[in-house]
Amino acid sequence: MKFGVREIANVVFRAKNEQKIGNKTFAKGQPVFYLDTAKTSSMEGAATTVYATGGRGNTRLIAWEGEKTLTFTVEDALLSPVSFAMLSGAGVIKGAADSTKLVHFHQTTNAVIDNSGDAAEIDLTDALESLESICPTAPIYVMKLDDYGDLTGEVMTGWSVKATGENKGKALTHPKGTGIEGAIMVDYYVLKKEGTVSELQIDAEHFGGYYYVEADTLFRRQADGKDLPANLTFPNVKIQSNFTFSMASTGDPSTFTFTMDVFPGYTYFNKTNKVLCAIQVVDDATEAKSEAKPLFPHPTGFNIDESIADSVDGTSDGETDNAN
DSSP: OOEEOOOOOEEEEEESSOEEETTEEEOTTOEEEEEOOEEEEEEEEEEEEEEEEETGGGEEEEEEEEEEEEEEEEEESOOOHHHHHHHHOOEEEOOOTTOOOEEEEEEEEEEEOBOSSSSEEEEOGGGSOTTOEEOSSSOOEEEEEOTTSOEEEEEEOOOEEOOSSTTTTSEEEETTOOOOOSEEEEEEEEEEEGGGOOEEEOOSSOOOOEEEEEEEEEEEETTTOOEEEEEEEEEEEEEOOOOOOOOOSSSSOOOEEEEEEEOOEEETTEEEEEESOEEEEOTTOOOOOOOOOOSSOOOTTOOHHHHHHHHHHSOOOHHHHHHO
């Protein structure tokens, strides 16, 4: 029986031991991350060969092979705080959703100065979320722009965060006025709730960890073109801590490559034989049956107003309607 392979693998990483990432603790064997957005995945084996040579022409006489290595590589199209922590060894910090603690978040905004009142004012309300405010104790820089939108190098001092009024905490005010008109850029820090910000900390001491990895894909049988489920198990892998984080406005979007060194290990179900990788192919799989149903039925008792309400609030009893 021969197979062809032209399908991506969905990969699950399981904790080798109890592991903490951010505010989540994963027990031994618990899935830490499901990678189902991969672009490519590959398995590469290599070995070192040495030869005994001799005779006329010093030809090769016999060979010894050793130092076998296996590398499993997955290129992911998307990234999450957990997957980036696994890849880089970074620490993940995120407060509880109901936390009242605040964190600083840097922001820059182009604006104009309003000199119509007794004091000059820069309203930044549109640049902030409803529950956000400008940090009054962090550095604030108001810089004048030239006619082309470039920084002139001129910094206007004396600004403070507005403490009263309709746009309290969301505007800057200058009590004496500035008399300056035109565009400016404001460099400041916003106070956000801790639970809304994920922070990744990359240091010099932590690296990618060890995981039990399972990859599910499809092998197509040559005889009848049937896709058969296949599972690749890597009992012990170490994620290399090398990564490239590209940010560009042209070309293809950045991808994130997980390169894993594979070491011998026991599978969950056999503690007598260490392997680098075990591949299982289910050759008696039956194809799932699916039934296509109309998306625009007209059931008895149909009410367009109820249907519109269902679409708006996200609730639907369409399956019940289809059955009528």
